[in-house]
Amino acid sequence: MKGSLRLSLSQKLQQRLSPLQMRFVRLLEMNGLEIEDEVRRELDDNPALEVADTPAIEGDDDFNESAEDLQLADYRDEDEIPSYRFEANNRSADDDFYEPVAVADEGSLGESLTRQLSETDIDARDLQIARYIIGNLDDNGYLTRTLTQILDDLAINAGIDVPMEHLREIVGRVRALDPPGVCAYDLRDCLVLQLRRMPRSDIRDLALEIVEHYFDIFSLRHFDRLASMLDVDRDRLREADELIRSLNPKPGGQIGDSAGDEKSRHIIPDFNVEVDGNVVTLSLVNNVPELTIESSFVSDGNSFISVAGSSGEHKAARTFINRKREDATEFIELLRIRQETLYKV
The missing domain is CATH 1.10.287 (Helix Hairpins)
Incomplete structure (x- = not known):
């Protein structure tokens, strides 16, 4: 056998950021x-x-109270100040004025699931076990611990001995709550829970079969192989794909994101832009x-x-x-x- 040596030259262009960058x-x-x-x-x-140490600006200690501040100083405390003193309405009579409306908060995912369970015929002991199960759900609604670990935690921390079959029944009751897909073990299980809650149809049954038995192939988007294995045409497979893609992979994320939370979010700008004629003043808004x-x-x-x-x-x-x-x-x-x-x- 003859050996040979080869010398090759290759050129690569790579860009790496330094720790400082x-x-x-x-x-x-x-x-x-x-x-x-x-x-x-x-x-x-x-x-x-x-x-x-920033030098003090000359005139900082000068008297600079406004007339409104002087009027408010006539009251002993804020409780005595009339409400109209804090209001300013610079709108014209033709402007629309909307009063802020209080929006009821849905609460967290755990509170929503516990409230739904309380409205069923579940007994006090099973409700305590169900609350422990709900406490092991993450923000997306997935179960973060295995049933064996939950069984051990109940016995050690809560002093509750429950058979595995009965624990599965209580987990099933939690999985039947809204939104569909909560208390799932993984993404495939979450999609299966949502599909099973849908009305039966040919496309729904096909989508359920794909997720239950061919999820790995579906995840790789091997549609030709899927169509051959399921013996279906590409049109039906495309409809099943659209149905699966319409499901929510994070069902727990939609709880607690109510309109009240949207109204309570305040946007804090990074810049302050002031326009005075042709002069534009830009300043950073921070206390650094x-x-x-x-x-x-x-x-x-x-x-x-x-x-x-x-x-x-x-x-x-x-x-x-x-x-x-x-x-x-x-x-x-x-x-x-x-x-x-x-x-x-």
């Missing part, structure tokens, strides 16, 4: 509140970082203070190192001081670049 991207993705929390966390973790290096870390850090001690201790101390100073300098620079980038955007 990754950290900058993470800071750039944060909103105003998140960047404030990040600054506070960095101030707590890094002793080389401190808030810069100006940061600087702590005075003890500005030099080489000898103020932290005592005269006594071994040279190894001195070296370790200098390494610690230099590392913290470099981290603080890097963080200050990243904040500056982030602000410049936002302004450019």
Whole structure:
């Protein structure tokens, strides 16, 4: 057998982000509140970082109360102030005015399922077991523990001994609640639960057979193979696919996302834009203070190192001081670049 050596030359172009670039991207993705929390966390973790002393602006202590503030000061406390003092209606008589309407909250997924169970003929002991099962559902409605683990938890934590068959019955009662698909073991089981709750039809039965017995092939989108194995044409297979795709893979996510939650969400802007004629003023809306290096870390850090001690201790101390100073300098620079980038955007 003859051996041969081959020499090949290939050229690849790869782009990799350095750790500093990754950290900058993470800071750039944060909103105003998140960047404030990040600054506070960095101030707590890094002793080389401190808030810069900003000089007081001349005239800050001057009297600047408005006439409205003076009128409100005539009352002893806020409870005595009439409600109309806090209202301002700058609309014209032709404008539509809508009063805010309180919206009843649906509650969490666990509260919704427990309320549905309470309306059935379930006894107190089974209701306690069902609540324990519901407590092991995640936000999407999936069961996070196996039945064996739940059985052990009930015996150890709650002191309830229940046969496995009876536990399966109670799990089945939870799985029969709304929304369809809750208390599923996995995605395939979630889709099966939803399909079984639908009215029977040829397409529904085909979709159920696909999910129950050919889910792996369906997940890979091998429709030709599916059509051959099921002996169906592509049109019926396409209708079954559309039905499966219309199901909700996260049934628990739709509970607790009511109109009241939508109304209570406040959008906090990152920018404040003021237009005065042809002049546009742009400012960042956050409370990030100006940061600087702590005075003890500005030099080489000898103020932290005592005269006594071994040279190894001195070296370790200098390494610690230099590392913290470099981290603080890097963080200050990243904040500056982030602000410049936002302004450019």
